[in-house]
Amino acid sequence: MGRPAHPLVRLVRVPSRRSGALPLVTVSVLAASALAAGAAAVPVSARETGRTETPVASGSPVTEVRESVVRVKIPLPASAGPRPEACDWLSYLRYRHEDGPAASADADRILVAQPGIFEGAGAFDGVARNTVAAAAAKGRYIEFWALDRRSNCLEDRTGVLAGLRAGDVRLAVDYYYRRKEVDGRRFAGYRTNDQVEWLQHVGLEQTVRDQYDLMVRELPDRRARKEKMLCGGHSLGGVLTAYFAEWDFDGNHATTADAGHNQCSGYFALDSRIRKGLPGMGGELPAEWVPLVELGAGAVRAGLESGVVPRALSAPAVVNTETMNLLSIAGLAANLDPDGESELATYVPSGFNQDWTYRLLFSKDYPTFFKGSPTVKDFRFTNAAALGGLLDDNSQPLAFMQASVGFWDGGKIVDKEFPAPNNLEDIGLGGPAQLLGTEKKAIPDEPGGPLFTWRNYDRVGAPDDPVHRSKDGTPFTSAGKEVTDIAQLARSLSEHPLDFTEHYFPTKLITDIALSGAPGIADDAVHEGGITANPTLNLLAGDGLGFGDPQPGDVVASGYQHIDVLTASAVQNDGRPEPVSTNLAAFATG
Template sequence: MSRVLVVAASVVAAALPVAPGAGADPAGTDRVETPVHIASPISSVDESVVRVHIPLPNSIGPHPAACDWLSYLRYRDVNGPSAAAAADRILIAQPGILEGAGAFDSVARNTVAAAARNGAHIEFWALDRRSNCLDDHSGVRAGLAAHDYDVAIDYYYHHRPVEGHTFAGFLGNDQVGWLANVGIAQTITDQYDLLVHELPDLALRQRKVLCGGHSLGGVVTAFFADADFGGNPGYRQCAGYFALDTAISPSLSALSGLPSPSAILPSGGLDYEATQAALRSGVAPRTLNLPVLIGPETMTLLGIVGLAADVDPGGLSHLAAALPLTPNLDTTLRFLFSRDAAAFATGSPSVRQFRLTNSAVLGALLGNASQPLAFLQTSPGFFDGGPVRDKDFPLPQDLAHNPALTPLTSAALGPDTLGIPDQPGGPLYTWRNYDRIGAPGAPVYRDRAGKPYATTETEVTDIGELARSLAEQPLPFTEDYFPTKLATDLFQASDPQISRLLVHPEGSAANPTIDLLGGSGLVVANGVPRSGRLVVAPGYHHLDVLTAAADQNDHRPEPISTALADFASVVR
């Protein structure tokens, strides 16, 4: 990458929407709203990024100034009122684990557009948590501006500066000490403070706001509803609730498929006070950061992969060859691309030996046919261009789908047979998008039992839209530094220090609810909720409820956003 190109990219990137923490705080204002211009097929929806100055309390401890701002993505009908208070309804969405506001892009646009077709002007606000103030997406933004993902690789791994600075490295446990104090109490307080700032009229909030979220966001929403904020019950801030492949419940038992708490959390066998002492001292990790799959480096990798698929979807990927062989990246790539345990152990064949387009790499990382972890799965199509085989890692497919184990393995690994390219050094593996599965003349790839890996019924997400959400949003799709305390608080919800927040236990059932579930998602695998309006989208995986395209293969509107828009229009 030439120095001239890097400098040019930096100049152009400076004109892009600025994410929290990416630049100096504006002087003399506590609210900044910046229009976001992204090439989306849903042109009837305006998007902006809103930043509101709501400082953290002193008890949190020293922290970057950028973290005194709360941020959200605001989606609204282009023909609707410019003032949010004048909208017919405002939907407030809490993200899931390791998730940022950018993950809501497709469902937000689709829902606002669907409501407008029914004559209603609604807004969708996708919230970002405080911890995303630590993310450094300068390299991805500069790569987007230059239309070259090498700019991002050079920034994160080759010490090439963009936007006037050099990447300082991924933050260590000793650099995020303040996150030891950011748990469920601060998270729901942030939502309340933001709502009061943006919509100060309590009666209006109670009449117009729908509170909800995706995955872990449903649990956070339940805590918000059951809490009290200086005499103001949380449930009175909402007219209703919406659950995106989750349940509005303060108990994590409503979910399945989440990473095992014993594997990633320091609370196994510890009570609340011992857990807090471990977090504050730094003995326990203050963010979820594993040697493989989960952590800031892996989350940043998803952004780079999304960028490559966004700017050069059909190009031969050189991502794997360009990335350094760090223990984290090497193990992650082995986990995601190994055909079986022997390949994982030996590293052969390696992903670096296969010829893949950039879209195929993204599909391999997040597609339900190859991504082995259910909570990271979407349904964007399947590989094309060469022979494939069953992916027998981390479990052989015969074992993973054994009827005696299916309730357990489906929750963690998803219900589908996994597939993977089978010919290293051979043909160029491309990606067949969700709406090209089953097209005339399209090959049908089958697992060893004869079942197609992908059908028109199982594929629902557009790979291009997925790439755009990962690469182009000013607030990220992922959360690089997810606070461990938020997770341990929820896993220790029965402890008096946490349960005391649930002042109004009737709150999470006090308003109408819609449960919007993926037929192949996490909640269905664990049993569907017994209360509220229920919508199950067949074939949808955990992330599909956020990422599914507006136009589905059955030529009908996308069911999750259509049902959510209808609920928003009629709930009282």
Template sequence: MLLTAGALTATTAGARADDTRTETPVVTSAPADGVTESMVRVKVPLPASFGTRPAACDWLSYLRYRSSAGPDASADADRILLAQPGILEGAGAFDSVARNTVARAAEQGSHIEFWALDRRSNCLEDRTGVASGDQFTAVDYYYRGKQVAGRTFDGYVGNGRLGWMAKLGIEQTVRDEYDLLAAELPDQALRKQKVLCGGHSLGGVITGYFAAADFDGDPRTTKDAGHNQCAGYFALDTTVSTSLADLSGSIPDDTNLPDIGLGYGAVQAGLDSGVLPRSLSAPVLLNPETMTLLAIAGMGAVRDVDAEAGLPDHLPQNLNVQATNRFLFSEDTATFLSGSPAVKDFRLTNGAVLGALMDDQSVPLAFLQSSVGFFDGGPVVDKSFPVANGSQAQPGLFGTEYKAIPDRPHGPLYTWRNYDRVGDADDPGYRSADGTPFTSAGKEVSDIRELARSLAEQPLDFTEQYFPTKLVTDIQLSTSPQVKRLVVHPGGLTANPTLTVLAGDGLLAGRVPADLNPVVADGYQHLDVLTAAPVQNNGRPEPVSTNLARFARTPR
């Protein structure tokens, strides 16, 4: 990619023919809420310097949510919220907050849109198995080589086939956002009036770089400047900045992220040569093979959340999947090492399987946690692996909530008590060995059925299987000349009004300066700002979407 010092330069998206944009309706089991969803794809080819890549990777995609009673054309909407995903996160993760925000605004007479962006690297994902609607068919497709709809899975993409991603860093990411906006809303004055730019987690940092960027190669002209594409900014459990400092814990310790002590030139040379991994992953859980299991688990809960799950017995017996299961479903270190009892030794409903994978009282990684309820149907005990309950070891990585696990293999059917049934009269009120309640109604905010739908029914993934390593290394090397020169208009970060919404129990809890006037969603975890149900256990409307809708309504 050719660059002019101090500017982001590339071919701007120009006039489009009929074969350069598609929009496809998305049909889901979401309750009628007055929201229309579609998947939009826009052809925006990468520069030739990126080299060989799949044809699908010359397209940008997003999920478009709009008021069913509002205008068909985006340019006629009252506001458009443009959301960048966090690390290892895809457009599907925004499903609940997008629907809730559009619906809240419509209730108050405002017809807005919410665009959930997918990063370009998600072009490598194959949703064929998930789209079948049957989780056992999906397992056979992704892990056993069986065909679905006449197609055979090509396998997960290895580092050797990701050479084009060696250049897919912060520069191209913000350029993609600009080119998409320019293609969909060609009138810059309209963008400045109607578009609100933001994101979740790492998406707040990407928004910061976008706000400070220059896109025409001439810093003296500012119509193209990032901050002049937005009427305001929103940050969901993040801040609009150009630093990763606020997001401690959002990147797991055991990923293959290279040593940044190498310096920008050495890191780039490693990515170009393939010596360094071009896609971020970890030995268990956080890699394409295992993250696919989240969508498959969601499929079972969508079909019948209360039915006994057959998925654990149907999973492949390879080392990667089995190690992940041990990591997520071991009571203590001895169980993890021995592999017994294993998850397949417990009777679990589809809801309990998904809850075990995603709930903050089960999964031990803070950035993957949501508050969707609790186990039910049988006795539970403290889960002391990888850290003991009450420990303050790496709270940014593991979280601070007490973890629990079923205690009777080959015993009762463990069910899942959804968020809105925690604290009911029939709730057993499970407690830790030290007497601490594992959870309470005020700590549960997300509906497990909605989470399942977001994982299993979206045409663009909830998770991100191929996250570009360069996107993180660029930001971690923000003081290097190669990255510093991208911040052309530093005043752009504060040039527009900003709404900052924090998860009360999330990664940034208590760490954001008060002068940002953040809205705090009590009891929320990092993912809950995206997945929370429209009505909370206190009977009040969900606060993240309520504040986003209010922010979108406020005259800019």
């Protein structure tokens, strides 16, 4: 894979796959010990202070950036009902330069980032490290706070972090699927709708208030917040920042010191915009629509209370709680042993979700999908190739889950014509094409054949690249279209105590945004000039979702997909610095 070894790494030899375990794996001892501390129970004395901070180590090559997980006790109101004690704490990943000040209040600037849909704090690792390092190169010491939403408190990272410490992905699989005890704990299973009843109260208001309360607790001086803090986010995080900017937090609409826009000196949007409403649903709500929207809001509220409407968004396959965790396991395997043969489809026990997820993601065409043969189990992949197949833009069909991490290698590659053909735009179906991403999909086509490998982003276009071509004769990809090191993606998915993904995304949050014109939902979003009160930097993925056409002043990262704005390598294939973090650092220090 061409991945440099971390300076604090040792090699651990374990039996080969044929004897029942993974081949040679690489384990970071420092990362393992720090993550173990982060996953352990917080000491009583620390919990009594209402704040804990624990170092997190990483195998990232950006070694001059320090990471810690911060947890602050900010309880939900009693009206939210019973919930786990952990859900009365808010968490974020704090990134700062090793030469910078220890206290956040002494930093030159602080970027506070709200994640997108189905996304957690760990997703920001790449852009956070690169931005902090880029600012330090100019003599400015900034911090990057990657927020976890409150619902992430329901996730159990025990198995993934135990597998990381042991250098054995099977330990993680055994914990989640075979009820194997780890550190005296057994996996309690994925939460049912009845077990997350309190999520029906976690919507737009609670989400923006959580961010405000956390910012106030961590930096009590409002003038310091206004001077130092930049507010923004990725994807849905840009939308949430827009509501935050207009929100009134003290209940007195006549005062503005508490308004969201007075907690920030600027805004940043990562493949998003600082704009209220869901994409395509912006603008003022016509007065005649208010009764209809109010009726819809009432129906959603009743559905959440009764449980008829799921309290956490979920689909039967591909996008659900279990699959989000499965991505972490895939990332762990690729992190520990990228070139080892994957057991993701064989050692993970068969089940409806896994089987249908693989069938939907790895079927070559409709006949393959309907026959159910060949299956993903009929192919051999390295761990890196398995992760690439799950999330690369030439494989993953959903645009909001795509990254540009390289391409398949090692055997015959053909067009993937399921769930849609590669020529949608040619036949006049550009809308669906946008939902599925811009790149042609490809898939291995030799069941029972060779071990399919992964050509990392910086090896696409190299002299030994066979240049796999689509049926129309054009290459599936090129060096300019590949921007993320698959090792970075694997680390982001597996190394952090706060996950890359969000397993229990609150349904109320998305329905509140869709129905925000109804009374009682966004009544405190009253400071209408809040969005324009501060300068904004829009950083768009050139091939991502983008939320509309680029506007003057936007930074457009060519070849990037939706996830790449978070994960792209610090040095790109053209030898230039990564543009998103470079421009974000300049915005923060200018």
